[in-house]
């Protein structure tokens with residue numbers, strides 16, 4: 107694979123991010139962008155009043171936004187996250203790269219963990235999360251599975 111870069115989303119990414127959401131296939135959209143909620147929140151970031159305590163990141167390959175990850179409730183010790191990879195880049199390690207990049211970033215900032223929820227039948231996502239140490243805690247009131255990844259502080263890693 108070409109070089110892959112993890113970086114914060116930038117104001118100049120607006121067209122690319124719209125293309126990213128437009129390019130998600132039917133299944134990816136059903137899992138990741140129900141009612142266009144994630145798309146709306148991401149695209150709002152480019153407007154006048156981005157939501158507080160939300161951060162947006164991308165995985166870029168050869169100038170293309172191949173993957174996208176965001177976190178929110180960053181004013182708590184355990185923020186939530188969401189992740190998606192463009193259909194034509196899935197199965198090539200982009201999702202794993204985004205997660206390990208995020209773990210490093212959040213550990214260096216002293217966060218205690220990351221929460222997420224995913225559909226019971228989202229096998230690809232569940233395997234990805236479990237491979238990277240997320241523990242299934244049970245069923246969230248939404249009916250989705252609730253996952254927690256516990257992070258170690260740099261102090262504990264020494």
Ligand SMILES: CC(C)(COP(=O)(O)OP(=O)(O)OC[C@H]1O[C@@H](n2cnc3c(N)ncnc32)[C@H](O)[C@@H]1OP(=O)(O)O)[C@@H](O)C(=O)NCCC(=O)NCCS
Pocket residue numbers: 133134135137138189190191192195196197198199200201202203223224225228229230231233234235237
């Ligand atoms: C889930 C998703 C982010 C995975 O990203 P990806 O870049 O394709 O994943 P990777 O190539 O990094 O694969 C990492 C691991 O994920 C799991 N995985 C990925 N695709 C899989 C598939 N189609 N079936 C089963 N497991 C899969 C495997 O455990 C894999 O590890 P392995 O290659 O050692 O077997 C991607 O499929 C996606 O964007 N799906 C649509 C959006 C979505 O569902 N987002 C999550 C909503 S909660």
